[in-house]
Amino acid sequence: MKKVRIGLLGAGRIGKLHGENLAHAVPEAELYAVADPFMNDATRSWAADMGIEKCYDDPEKIFNDPSIEAVFICSSTNTHAEFIMRAAKAGKHIFCEKPIDTDLAKIEEALEAVKKAGVKLQVGFVRRFDHNHKMVRDTVASGRLGKPNIVKVTSRDPDHQSMDYIKVSGGIFMDMTIHDFDMVRYLAGSEVTEVTAYGAALSGAGYDQYDDVDTAIVMMKFENGALGVIDNS
Ligand SMILES: NC(=O)c1ccc[n+]([C@@H]2O[C@H](COP(=O)([O-])OP(=O)(O)OC[C@H]3O[C@@H](n4cnc5c(N)ncnc54)[C@H](O)[C@@H]3O)[C@@H](O)[C@H]2O)c1
Secondary structure, X not given: XXXXXXXEEOOOHHXXXXXXHHHHXXXXXXXXXXXXXXXXXXXXXXXXXXXXXXEEOOOHHHHOOOOOOEEEEOOOHXXXXXXXXXXXXXXXXXXXXXXXXOXXXXXXXXXXXXXXXXXXXXXXXXXXHOHHHHHHHHHHHHOOOOOOOEEEXXXXXXXXXXXXXXXXXXXHHHHOHHHHHHHHHHHHOOOEEEEEEEEEOOOOOOHHHHOOOOXXXXXXXXXXXXXXXXXXX
C-alpha cells in the first residue's frame, strides 16, 4: 500500500496526540519527520518511539523536502497562516489545527494560497468526527426532535492553559469557543446572523494580563430563526 509521507510541525500537546494517532491508527500514513524550534531529548525520544525518522528544529526542512506530501500544522496558533501558505507553495496537502488565524485578511490570504496551489486543507474541527456529536446532529437533522428553536452548547476545558499558551492563543473565543461555534452551526444546520458575547476573567489564573477571559456566554440568532447560547469556562 502506498503511504502518504507526513511532516509534523509542532510537537506540543496536540502535535504529540496527532503524531501518536498517525503512527498507530492510520496505516495509510507514514509519519516521517517532526520539526519544533524547541526540539529536545524528550521529543527526540518520543519521535523514536513513533518511528519518526527525522527530527528538526527548523520547519523549513519539512517544507523543503519534496518527498513529504502532507503536513500536520500543530504549532502555536500565531504560526498557522504562515505555515499554510508555506506548505501550499511547496505543493503539500495540509491538516491545520484551529484556528487558521485571528485576522480575517490573513485567513483569506492563506485560503487563497491553498486554492491557487490546488492542495487539500482540513482544519481541526474534531467534534464533527466524534460519533456522539454526530449522533446528536443526525437526530436533529432527521426531524425526530421537531424544529430546533434553541441550540445550547456548554463546554469546559479540563484545566487552565499555561500563560505561554494563552499569550499567543488568540483568546478564548478563537481558541476554545471556536469548537462551539462550529458545533452550533453543525447542529442548527443554519448560519449565525447575529451574535453577542460577554466574557470575564473570574478564575484568578491571570488571563486578564493578556486581555483574555476564562468564562464566557455567547448568544446568537440563526438564519432559520432559531436562537443559540454557548457557555464556556
Ligand atoms: N482541535 C483541538 O481540539 C485542539 C486541541 C488542542 C490544541 N489545539 C490547537 O493546536 C495548536 C497547538 O496547541 P498545543 O496545545 O499543542 O500547544 P503547545 O504549546 O503544547 O504546543 C505548541 C508547540 O508548537 C511549537 N512551536 C512553536 N512555534 C513553532 C514553529 N515556528 N514551528 C514549529 N513548532 C513550533 C512549540 O515549541 C510547542 O512544542 C494551537 O493552535 C491550538 O489551538 C487544537
